[in-house]
Amino acid sequence: MSNKLNQSSAPDPVGGAGAGAPVVPSEQDPRRRPRRLGDAWEGWDPSQEMDDPRRVAGGASLLLALLGLLAVIAAAGWALLLWLAAPRLASLGLDGGRVTWIWTLGAFLLLLPTLLLWGAWLPVRYPSGIVRGLQRHVFGLWTLAAALARLLGISFDRLGHSFVLVTNRLASLARPAMPGEGLLVLAPRCLKADCMRALRELAAGRCAELVVAGGGEEARAAIQRLAPAGVLAIACERDLVAGLRDVAARLPVLSLPNQRPEGPCRNSTIDLDRARVLLAQLEDLTRR
Secondary structure, rough: OOOOOHHOOOOHHHHHHHHOOOOOOOOOOOOOOOOOOOHHHOOOOOOHHOHHHHHOOOOOHHHOOOOOOOOHHHHHHHHHHHHHOOHHHHHHOOOOHHHEEEEHHHHHHHHHHHHHHOOOOOOOOOOOOHHHHHHHHHHHHHHHHHHHHHHHOOOHHHHHHHEEEEEHHHHHOOOOOOOOOOEEEEEEEOHHHHHHHHHHHHHOHHHOOEEOOOOOHHHHHHHHHHHOOEEEEOOOHHHHHHHHHHHHOOOEEEEEEOOOOOOOOOOOOOOOOHHHHHHHHHHHHHHO
Protein backbone atom coordinates (compact mmCIF):
# COMPACT_ATOMS: atom_id res chain seq x y z
CA MET A 1 0.00 0.00 0.00
CA SER A 2 1.54 3.27 -1.14
CA ASN A 3 -0.10 5.48 1.55
CA LYS A 4 1.04 3.87 4.79
CA LEU A 5 -0.34 5.20 8.01
CA ASN A 6 2.12 6.26 10.69
CA GLN A 7 2.30 3.91 13.62
CA SER A 8 1.36 6.72 15.99
CA SER A 9 -1.95 7.27 14.20
CA ALA A 10 -2.80 3.63 13.52
CA PRO A 11 -5.56 2.04 15.57
CA ASP A 12 -4.40 -0.18 18.43
CA PRO A 13 -4.97 -3.76 17.23
CA VAL A 14 -6.21 -4.79 20.67
CA GLY A 15 -8.00 -1.94 22.27
CA GLY A 16 -8.99 0.30 19.37
CA ALA A 17 -7.25 3.66 18.86
CA GLY A 18 -4.03 4.27 20.78
CA ALA A 19 -3.83 6.88 23.49
CA GLY A 20 -4.17 10.31 21.98
CA ALA A 21 -4.24 8.91 18.46
CA PRO A 22 -6.75 10.44 16.07
CA VAL A 23 -9.51 8.23 14.73
CA VAL A 24 -8.87 7.34 11.11
CA PRO A 25 -11.85 8.19 8.91
CA SER A 26 -13.37 5.13 7.27
CA GLU A 27 -12.62 6.42 3.77
CA GLN A 28 -8.91 6.66 4.70
CA ASP A 29 -8.73 3.27 6.39
CA PRO A 30 -6.76 1.00 4.03
CA ARG A 31 -8.94 -1.93 5.03
CA ARG A 32 -12.07 -0.12 3.83
CA ARG A 33 -10.82 1.41 0.63
CA PRO A 34 -12.28 0.06 -2.61
CA ARG A 35 -10.08 -2.69 -4.04
CA ARG A 36 -8.10 -1.70 -7.10
CA LEU A 37 -8.21 -4.44 -9.67
CA GLY A 38 -5.43 -5.04 -12.15
CA ASP A 39 -5.45 -4.35 -15.87
CA ALA A 40 -6.73 -7.87 -16.46
CA TRP A 41 -10.11 -6.75 -15.12
CA GLU A 42 -10.49 -3.77 -17.41
CA GLY A 43 -13.99 -3.83 -18.82
CA TRP A 44 -15.30 -6.10 -16.07
CA ASP A 45 -19.09 -6.11 -15.83
CA PRO A 46 -20.16 -6.40 -12.16
CA SER A 47 -23.68 -7.37 -13.24
CA GLN A 48 -22.34 -10.70 -14.45
CA GLU A 49 -21.13 -11.79 -11.04
CA MET A 50 -23.18 -13.61 -8.40
CA ASP A 51 -23.42 -16.48 -10.91
CA ASP A 52 -25.48 -14.44 -13.34
CA PRO A 53 -26.75 -16.88 -16.02
CA ARG A 54 -25.35 -14.58 -18.71
CA ARG A 55 -21.83 -15.46 -17.60
CA VAL A 56 -22.26 -19.07 -18.71
CA ALA A 57 -24.84 -18.54 -21.46
CA GLY A 58 -24.03 -20.31 -24.70
CA GLY A 59 -21.61 -22.77 -23.16
CA ALA A 60 -18.91 -24.13 -25.43
CA SER A 61 -20.96 -23.30 -28.53
CA LEU A 62 -20.30 -19.57 -28.05
CA LEU A 63 -16.58 -19.82 -28.79
CA LEU A 64 -17.17 -22.38 -31.55
CA ALA A 65 -19.67 -20.06 -33.22
CA LEU A 66 -17.19 -17.17 -33.12
CA LEU A 67 -14.44 -19.37 -34.58
CA GLY A 68 -16.85 -20.41 -37.31
CA LEU A 69 -17.68 -16.79 -38.04
CA LEU A 70 -13.97 -16.00 -38.29
CA ALA A 71 -13.60 -18.89 -40.76
CA VAL A 72 -16.49 -17.55 -42.87
CA ILE A 73 -14.88 -14.10 -42.90
CA ALA A 74 -11.59 -15.66 -43.97
CA ALA A 75 -13.36 -17.61 -46.73
CA ALA A 76 -14.94 -14.37 -47.96
CA GLY A 77 -11.51 -12.75 -47.98
CA TRP A 78 -10.17 -15.73 -49.95
CA ALA A 79 -12.97 -15.26 -52.50
CA LEU A 80 -12.15 -11.54 -52.82
CA LEU A 81 -8.48 -12.33 -53.34
CA LEU A 82 -9.27 -14.80 -56.14
CA TRP A 83 -11.64 -12.31 -57.76
CA LEU A 84 -8.96 -9.61 -57.75
CA ALA A 85 -6.45 -12.09 -59.16
CA ALA A 86 -8.88 -13.40 -61.85
CA PRO A 87 -7.16 -11.65 -64.81
CA ARG A 88 -3.79 -13.03 -63.77
CA LEU A 89 -5.21 -16.50 -63.21
CA ALA A 90 -6.90 -16.40 -66.62
CA SER A 91 -3.55 -15.60 -68.25
CA LEU A 92 -2.20 -18.75 -66.60
CA GLY A 93 -4.96 -20.82 -68.16
CA LEU A 94 -7.16 -21.12 -65.07
CA ASP A 95 -10.77 -20.67 -66.16
CA GLY A 96 -13.72 -19.84 -63.94
CA GLY A 97 -14.48 -23.46 -63.10
CA ARG A 98 -10.98 -24.13 -61.85
CA VAL A 99 -10.94 -20.92 -59.83
CA THR A 100 -14.22 -21.95 -58.20
CA TRP A 101 -12.68 -25.31 -57.33
CA ILE A 102 -9.65 -23.57 -55.82
CA TRP A 103 -11.93 -21.34 -53.74
CA THR A 104 -14.00 -24.33 -52.57
CA LEU A 105 -10.90 -26.20 -51.48
CA GLY A 106 -9.55 -23.16 -49.62
CA ALA A 107 -12.89 -22.45 -47.93
CA PHE A 108 -13.17 -26.08 -46.84
CA LEU A 109 -9.69 -26.01 -45.29
CA LEU A 110 -10.55 -22.78 -43.46
CA LEU A 111 -13.78 -24.25 -42.08
CA LEU A 112 -12.37 -27.70 -41.29
CA PRO A 113 -10.93 -26.89 -37.82
CA THR A 114 -14.27 -25.51 -36.63
CA LEU A 115 -16.10 -28.55 -38.02
CA LEU A 116 -13.68 -30.83 -36.18
CA LEU A 117 -14.19 -28.84 -32.98
CA TRP A 118 -17.95 -29.33 -33.20
CA GLY A 119 -17.31 -33.00 -33.84
CA ALA A 120 -15.33 -33.27 -30.60
CA TRP A 121 -18.66 -33.57 -28.78
CA LEU A 122 -19.64 -36.60 -30.85
CA PRO A 123 -18.76 -40.15 -29.72
CA VAL A 124 -15.62 -40.21 -31.87
CA ARG A 125 -11.95 -40.58 -31.00
CA TYR A 126 -9.53 -38.17 -32.68
CA PRO A 127 -5.86 -39.07 -33.12
CA SER A 128 -3.59 -37.19 -30.71
CA GLY A 129 -2.07 -35.18 -33.57
CA ILE A 130 -5.48 -33.78 -34.55
CA VAL A 131 -6.31 -32.91 -30.94
CA ARG A 132 -3.02 -31.05 -30.54
CA GLY A 133 -3.68 -29.21 -33.78
CA LEU A 134 -7.15 -28.19 -32.58
CA GLN A 135 -5.68 -26.94 -29.31
CA ARG A 136 -3.17 -24.80 -31.19
CA HIS A 137 -6.00 -23.55 -33.43
CA VAL A 138 -8.10 -22.45 -30.45
CA PHE A 139 -5.17 -20.83 -28.66
CA GLY A 140 -3.93 -19.12 -31.82
CA LEU A 141 -7.30 -17.56 -32.69
CA TRP A 142 -8.22 -16.54 -29.15
CA THR A 143 -7.16 -12.92 -29.61
CA LEU A 144 -9.21 -12.54 -32.80
CA ALA A 145 -12.19 -14.29 -31.21
CA ALA A 146 -12.00 -11.96 -28.20
CA ALA A 147 -11.87 -8.91 -30.50
CA LEU A 148 -14.88 -10.17 -32.45
CA ALA A 149 -16.78 -10.85 -29.22
CA ARG A 150 -16.08 -7.30 -28.08
CA LEU A 151 -17.55 -5.95 -31.33
CA LEU A 152 -20.64 -8.07 -30.80
CA GLY A 153 -21.07 -6.93 -27.20
CA ILE A 154 -20.10 -10.28 -25.65
CA SER A 155 -18.33 -9.96 -22.32
CA PHE A 156 -14.79 -11.23 -21.87
CA ASP A 157 -15.81 -13.43 -18.92
CA ARG A 158 -18.63 -15.06 -20.86
CA LEU A 159 -16.27 -15.86 -23.73
CA GLY A 160 -13.62 -17.02 -21.25
CA HIS A 161 -16.08 -19.44 -19.70
CA SER A 162 -16.77 -20.89 -23.15
CA PHE A 163 -13.02 -21.12 -23.78
CA VAL A 164 -12.58 -23.17 -20.60
CA LEU A 165 -15.30 -25.62 -21.66
CA VAL A 166 -13.74 -26.09 -25.10
CA THR A 167 -10.23 -26.62 -23.75
CA ASN A 168 -11.53 -29.04 -21.13
CA ARG A 169 -13.15 -31.10 -23.88
CA LEU A 170 -9.97 -31.13 -25.95
CA ALA A 171 -7.89 -32.08 -22.91
CA SER A 172 -10.21 -35.02 -22.30
CA LEU A 173 -9.42 -36.29 -25.82
CA ALA A 174 -5.65 -35.77 -25.75
CA ARG A 175 -2.93 -38.05 -24.47
CA PRO A 176 -0.22 -36.65 -22.19
CA ALA A 177 2.55 -35.07 -24.27
CA MET A 178 5.16 -35.24 -21.50
CA PRO A 179 5.85 -37.67 -18.64
CA GLY A 180 4.89 -36.68 -15.13
CA GLU A 181 3.95 -38.04 -11.76
CA GLY A 182 0.98 -37.29 -9.56
CA LEU A 183 -1.71 -34.63 -9.86
CA LEU A 184 -1.51 -30.94 -9.02
CA VAL A 185 -4.44 -28.78 -7.92
CA LEU A 186 -3.85 -25.05 -8.38
CA ALA A 187 -6.13 -22.91 -6.22
CA PRO A 188 -6.49 -19.11 -6.06
CA ARG A 189 -5.64 -17.18 -2.92
CA CYS A 190 -9.08 -15.56 -2.92
CA LEU A 191 -10.88 -18.84 -2.18
CA LYS A 192 -12.95 -18.77 1.02
CA ALA A 193 -11.43 -20.59 3.96
CA ASP A 194 -14.12 -23.27 4.14
CA CYS A 195 -13.86 -23.95 0.41
CA MET A 196 -10.08 -24.14 0.69
CA ARG A 197 -10.32 -26.70 3.48
CA ALA A 198 -12.79 -28.81 1.53
CA LEU A 199 -10.63 -28.60 -1.59
CA ARG A 200 -7.54 -29.61 0.38
CA GLU A 201 -9.38 -32.66 1.72
CA LEU A 202 -10.56 -33.53 -1.78
CA ALA A 203 -7.03 -33.27 -3.17
CA ALA A 204 -5.62 -35.39 -0.35
CA GLY A 205 -8.22 -38.06 -1.05
CA ARG A 206 -6.91 -38.30 -4.63
CA CYS A 207 -3.25 -38.15 -3.57
CA ALA A 208 -2.98 -34.81 -5.36
CA GLU A 209 -0.88 -31.89 -4.17
CA LEU A 210 -2.66 -28.59 -3.65
CA VAL A 211 -0.76 -25.38 -4.29
CA VAL A 212 -2.19 -21.93 -3.67
CA ALA A 213 -0.97 -19.67 -6.49
CA GLY A 214 -1.23 -15.91 -6.37
CA GLY A 215 -0.87 -15.53 -10.14
CA GLY A 216 0.33 -17.01 -13.38
CA GLU A 217 4.02 -16.91 -12.52
CA GLU A 218 3.51 -18.80 -9.27
CA ALA A 219 1.34 -21.37 -11.05
CA ARG A 220 3.93 -21.93 -13.79
CA ALA A 221 6.68 -22.22 -11.19
CA ALA A 222 4.69 -24.86 -9.31
CA ILE A 223 4.15 -26.86 -12.49
CA GLN A 224 7.83 -26.68 -13.36
CA ARG A 225 8.91 -27.63 -9.84
CA LEU A 226 6.51 -30.53 -9.32
CA ALA A 227 6.31 -31.80 -12.94
CA PRO A 228 2.84 -33.31 -12.46
CA ALA A 229 1.13 -35.73 -14.82
CA GLY A 230 -1.97 -33.50 -14.85
CA VAL A 231 -3.29 -30.25 -13.43
CA LEU A 232 -6.67 -29.14 -12.13
CA ALA A 233 -6.61 -25.34 -12.37
CA ILE A 234 -9.10 -23.28 -10.36
CA ALA A 235 -9.27 -19.53 -10.98
CA CYS A 236 -11.31 -16.83 -12.66
CA GLU A 237 -11.80 -17.12 -16.41
CA ARG A 238 -9.27 -14.37 -17.10
CA ASP A 239 -6.47 -16.14 -15.25
CA LEU A 240 -7.46 -19.49 -16.71
CA VAL A 241 -7.33 -18.19 -20.28
CA ALA A 242 -3.81 -16.83 -19.77
CA GLY A 243 -2.57 -19.95 -18.02
CA LEU A 244 -4.10 -22.45 -20.42
CA ARG A 245 -2.45 -20.82 -23.39
CA ASP A 246 0.91 -21.35 -21.67
CA VAL A 247 0.77 -24.98 -20.56
CA ALA A 248 -2.31 -26.81 -21.88
CA ALA A 249 -0.52 -28.04 -25.00
CA ARG A 250 2.18 -29.75 -22.89
CA LEU A 251 0.17 -31.69 -20.30
CA PRO A 252 -3.46 -32.43 -19.42
CA VAL A 253 -5.07 -29.41 -17.76
CA LEU A 254 -8.70 -29.34 -16.70
CA SER A 255 -10.09 -26.02 -15.51
CA LEU A 256 -12.79 -24.98 -13.09
CA PRO A 257 -13.87 -21.31 -13.04
CA ASN A 258 -14.51 -19.99 -9.56
CA GLN A 259 -17.66 -18.24 -8.41
CA ARG A 260 -17.31 -14.63 -7.28
CA PRO A 261 -20.31 -13.55 -5.19
CA GLU A 262 -18.37 -10.54 -3.83
CA GLY A 263 -16.59 -9.63 -7.07
CA PRO A 264 -13.10 -10.48 -8.31
CA CYS A 265 -10.30 -11.54 -5.98
CA ARG A 266 -12.34 -11.72 -2.81
CA ASN A 267 -14.02 -14.64 -1.00
CA SER A 268 -14.58 -16.72 -4.11
CA THR A 269 -16.17 -20.17 -4.00
CA ILE A 270 -16.23 -23.26 -6.20
CA ASP A 271 -18.57 -26.07 -7.11
CA LEU A 272 -16.99 -28.86 -5.06
CA ASP A 273 -19.00 -31.56 -6.80
CA ARG A 274 -17.72 -30.36 -10.14
CA ALA A 275 -14.17 -30.24 -8.76
CA ARG A 276 -14.54 -33.85 -7.62
CA VAL A 277 -15.71 -34.93 -11.09
CA LEU A 278 -12.89 -33.08 -12.86
CA LEU A 279 -10.24 -34.47 -10.53
CA ALA A 280 -11.48 -38.03 -11.14
CA GLN A 281 -11.50 -37.35 -14.88
CA LEU A 282 -7.96 -35.98 -14.71
CA GLU A 283 -6.83 -39.09 -12.86
CA ASP A 284 -8.26 -41.24 -15.65
CA LEU A 285 -6.55 -39.12 -18.32
CA THR A 286 -3.11 -39.50 -16.77
CA ARG A 287 -3.46 -43.29 -16.62
CA ARG A 288 -3.83 -43.71 -20.38
